[in-house]
Amino acid sequence: MRTPEPDPLLPVQLTIPADARWLTVVRLAVSGVASRVGASYEDVDDIKVAVSEACTNAIDHAFAGGTDTSPTICIQCHPGENAIRIEVSDQGCGFDPEKAPVAEDEADAEKRGGLGLYLIRKLMDETDVVSRPGGGTKVTMVKRFAR
Amino acid sequence: MRIERREHEGCLTVVAASGEVDAYTGPELLEALTDSLQQSGGPTWLLVDLTEVQYLDSIGLGILVQAAKEAAEGGGTMAVACHTPVVLKVFDISGTRQMLGVRETLEEAAALLKARKGGSRHEDA
Numbered sequence: 001m002r003t004p005e006p007d008p009l010l011p012v013q014l015t016i017p018a019d020a021r022w023l024t025v026v027r028l029a030v031s032g033v034a035s036r037v038g039a040s041y042e043d044v045d046d047i048k049v050a051v052s053e054a055c056t057n058a059i060d061h062a063f064a065g066g067t068d069t070s071p072t073i074c075i076q077c078h079p080g081e082n083a084i085r086i087e088v089s090d091q092g093c094g095f096d097p098e099k100a101p102v103a104e105d106e107a108d109a110e111k112r113g114g115l116g117l118y119l120i121r122k123l124m125d126e127t128d129v130v131s132r133p134g135g136g137t138k139v140t141m142v143k144r145f146a147r
Numbered sequence: 148m149r150i151e152r153r154e155h156e157g158c159l160t161v162v163a164a165s166g167e168v169d170a171y172t173g174p175e176l177l178e179a180l181t182d183s184l185q186q187s188g189g190p191t192w193l194l195v196d197l198t199e200v201q202y203l204d205s206i207g208l209g210i211l212v213q214a215a216k217e218a219a220e221g222g223g224t225m226a227v228a229c230h231t232p233v234v235l236k237v238f239d240i241s242g243t244r245q246m247l248g249v250r251e252t253l254e255e256a257a258a259l260l261k262a263r264k265g266g267s268r269h270e271d272a
Contacts, residue, residue: 020171021171023170045233048202049233052169056204056206116205118241119241
């Protein structure tokens with residue numbers, strides 16, 4: 001009797017310490033997953049930058065002044081038929097999205113900060129940020145593949 | 148990331164990076180650029196060679212913008228040589244390509260700096 005093949009669209013998950021030295025590993029991993037499910041070179045580049053920026057934001061802001069001695073960031077890739085959804089989440093201090101600076105254009109991004117999130121929104125087809133003070137942050141990004 | 152500092156034709160200061168510029172490696176690039184700007188003792192014509200850089204994020208972008216502003220404040224200027232598509236896209240999306248003087252080859256970036264240097268001398272005269 002043959003063993004059933006696993007679902008090729010099962011999520012792929014990576015957890016890293018909240019430390020910038022692991023960013024290159026995140027980029028390698030998400031590039032590999034996106035390539036595996038059919039993303040073009042250009043789409044892979046966009047995904048790589050967006051996910052790395054989301055992780056950088058978490059490293060820079062989520063655990064500032066916190067007491068967690070081993071903070072981590074979780075990256076979940078959910079492959080689809082013609083798209084990939086990626087969630088970057090942390091259990092850090094969170095923030096109030098209504099009070100966070102949201103850049104409207106590139107000049108605004110440079111002036112007010114938040115260039116990372118600005119790049120994410122420009123590179124991905126959908127971006128959603130869910131956060132609350134004390135409750136961590138989850139950035140969900142969707143990239144639909146150009147074919 | 149590896150960083151090398153050299154002179155180009157005896158008149159331009161070159162900071163050449165290779166590898167990836169992100170939150171982990173960025174401080175090394177910042178230090179090299181800051182040192183180059185401070186050591187010249189006058190206007191610096193700074194050529195940032197990113198032709199061997201495969202990745203640069205918002206942290207790296209911020210470092211380049213800061214260096215370009217400091218070069219301008221000192222009476223000099225900065226240009227960037229880069230042909231990596233993902234990095235060029237970051238420049239384009241952020242609207243910094245022109246401000247940073249980005250050219251796709253080292254020769255084009257050097258020519259831009261020399262032209263600006265010549266223009267500056269002309270203005271000074």
